[in-house]
Amino acid sequence: MGGVNGGEADACGGDGRPTATLLLDDDPSSDAALDVAPESTNVLVVSASRSMREVVEEWRRRAGTLPAALGVITYAEFDRSASAAPSGTPSRKPLSGGDITVTSMSDPADLRRLGTAVTLYLDDWVDTDRETLVYVDALDPFVDANGVESTFQFLHLLVQSVDQSAADVVVRLDPSTTDERTINTYRPLFGRVVDATTTRTLDDDELHALLANGRRRFVLRSLLDQPTLELDRLATRLARWENDIDEPTDTQHTRAYTALASVHLPRLTEAGIVTFDRSAERVRLADGNWSADRLRRYLTAPLDDDG
Template sequence: MGGPNSDESSGKSSDSRPTATLLLGGDAAFGSDASPDLSPERTNVLVVSVARSVQAVVEDWREYVGALPAAFGLITYAEFDRSASASASTGRPPRQPLPGSNITLTSMADPSDLRRLGTAVTLYLDDWADTDRETLVYVDALAPFVDASGPESTFQFLHLLVQSADQLDADVVVRFDPSTADDRTVNTFRPLFDEVVDATTTAAFDADELRAVLGNNRRRFVLRVLLDTSSIELERLATRLARWENDTDEPTDAEYDRAYTALASIHVPRLAEVGLVAFDRPTERVRLADGNWSTERLERYLTTPSDDD
């Protein structure tokens, strides 16, 4: 993908243009709404995340999309090293290539410093401007920036982000949980975007898609537990998963941590995305979602062999 006037080199038609999309609701994970029709080998992807680690983002990408993109940038506040030098909070935001991968990490300290975040995003977009690839910028949760900086400053940041991305021929997807703000704040952001998608509604999944979701043994385990229990805390669910996976009554801390991370960052969000479970973040409780998924239908799918078998 080239610069704003380089349609020929990018393979785009002259009348195509980048799109800015606001996703209302849904989980931070990559679903079809956050990463539509991507060809990873021909795409640059920049993820901006306050809460998620590099590992969580990469595992999430592999789960939903598959192969990593040609260039993968991550701006995160979850892995800021407070023992780092002063350059981590002043000057140009430092970028760290991760050994043995095409991933570049920018660690940030203060989500209220939107000017610095804008600089970090621009550095990636400028580097990718002359590549023969598509570019996607994905902000996985806008609410932390609104909380830290207020709606007005966040509006200004989004305006500049969408404008810069448009000039550099990049698509933008921003996810915002409308339950974290009043209607006035949500409506303030709407005009900045080409599309506003309500991701709070459950998509209609056909039988093949449902089988694909339930082709993972960990997700099957979650649903089997919930069929017997009205709801369960995520920590208890992780403990039960660690016991089951390792065939022991006393899993080690490492075994528990692996189970908890997988559930919290991948499997519970994926099940919630398709409307099979509901996750209450304040209490960290998981339950079967209300809807059209009958116990009989779930049990029928759970009795078929999984992809992991």
């Protein structure tokens, strides 16, 4: 798995082992901003407030595509007639438009039933050759419904279950509505904690200086059109653009590739504007405290190129 919300941490450790991440963030739709490869990842979203349609639309908007398999356990569109199979276990409803299924739930206080619903997805996906990510988009409603201790016990079992399935789990907790004592209670359950609220905001002078380079402006224009790109493809596009040819030579491609990997992408990553996954050689726009509209405004303004 890749970076969480701007590349501040990985959802999976560098040795490839599955990990559990506590994401401190005020944006419930951060699942679509995680640095995963959608075409080779199963994603299960657990949401107390977002509907299936909202999850799907957010993935398409931010990632440009849907995961290979997308499951949503939602409490936002409960249908009593379809909520349970005859055995009483949570049932899933397949939807058109891809490998998409939804499980409608009614009571966030029923953590045992939620655990069963998650396990059913993990069991179905365990034999696939794809990675699996479980994303709980807001822990707060479950804490409110069950209390800190019961939610702690649920998270402990969830992390164990996900680990046994060789999957990753990311649980989002809103630090603006959760006291520090509660956050510290949950920290030991997770292999890593990512505080996405610490993303630094670029001031106008910093952003102007960063974008006073033609190659960096080209990268950002490309990512605004297509939020995720392979580094090799981005280098090819850059070589075509700066040499004004359809088929760049190997030397021209290598020059563009090296400049991106060693200079420009690290600069943009440090500023929190892009996420650069070196191991996967993948580049994507990062969610930060900067405005995409503001970025577009700077990209269309005349700037002195710093070379």
